[in-house]
Amino acid sequence: MVVPVIDFSKLDGAERAETMAQIADGCENWGFFQLVNHGIPLELLDRVKKVCSESYRLREAAFRVSEPVRTLEALVEAERRGEAVAPVDDMDWEDIFYLHDDNQWPSDPPAFKETMREYRAELKKLAERVMEAMDENLGLDKGRMKAAFTSDGLHAPFFGTKVSHYPPCPRPDLVTGLRAHTDAGGVILLFQDDKVGGLEVLKDGEWLDVQPLADAIVVNTGDQVEVLSNGRYRSAWHRVLPMRNGNRRSIASFYNPAFEAAIAPAVADQGGAAASAYPEFVFGDYMDVYSKHKFEAKEPRFEAVKAPKTASA
DSSP: OOOOEEEGGGGGSTTHHHHHHHHHHIIIIISEEEEESOSSOHHHHHHHHHHHHHHHHHHHHHHHTSHHHHHHHHHHHHHHTTOOOOOOSSOBOOEEEEEOTTSOOOOOSTTHHHHHHHHHHHHHHHHHHHHHHHHHHTTOOTTHHHHHHTTTTTSOOEEEEEEEEEOOOSOTTTOBSEEEEOOSSSEEEEEEOSSOOOEEEEETTEEEEOOOOTTOEEEEEOHHHHHHTTTSSOOOOEEEOOOSSSOEEEEEEEEEOOTTOEEOOOSOOTTSOOSOSSOOEEHHHHHHHHHHHTTSOSHHHHHHTTSOSSOOO
16 A cells, blocks of 8 residues: 555646545545645755755754764663663654744755745645645535634634654664654645655554655644544554665644634534534643643543633632
8 A cells, every 4th residue: 555646736627526535535544645746846845955955964963962862872882782772762863943933943054044934835825725625525614624723813823844854873773763643733744855765654553654756745634633524534643764774854844723723623423413522622732732742642632631721610
């Protein structure tokens, strides 16, 4: 099995119905799919690759003395002394930084800020088009998902970008690239490395490669889309394996609800009953729980935000 690949340009043509069905399959049965011909200029994607790779080169020396590297070196040294060692299960072999509207962005290389501003604007528009397709497939009014994320326009959605590199790892048996998890938010759009693999999605109890594909955008659904769809769309478990060779580049953008937004099922359950499979909660409250339990089962996270934080007298 391979993760579905969808030609997004056909959404507006004679093959619209088939394309919508492919999106529905990706959301319902995978939680992951790849978009090609998505409308983002390939020249812009080439610039994104360049500035992000250059940015990592400026950070590479710091990664070599980072905690993951020091921890792995200590394990290897202990092994050489004949001691029994166990893989580290609470640390990730990655170099990361975040971009959003209110934080400080790298100023070197000089083209980084302009390129990534342009890229993020394109990704945000693409995310909203994908969300509108989800609305239609779920039988919701156009813009319903965006309205939920923004409290009907009262708040801006949170749109963040995580720039990651997974450098070559000499002992991938002792560390993880990125631990298995589901994403907390809404719609995630990933521009992954087109040569170095390592990303896997859990499908029917089996870990499957999310195959590198040049100039594609990988889409996956987060926990909030699962809630809004009342479980019809499931956020998928995924992970990144460390690789001995190659420096994996990964640029993930998250179209998430505003922290003030109230999230609740917008779709009735399959029996037509009132939507009640998931609680209503404020996204910021969910993030408080998620930040402490990201790599654990998601069901207890939903349960934890079911009741109000303070009980009435």
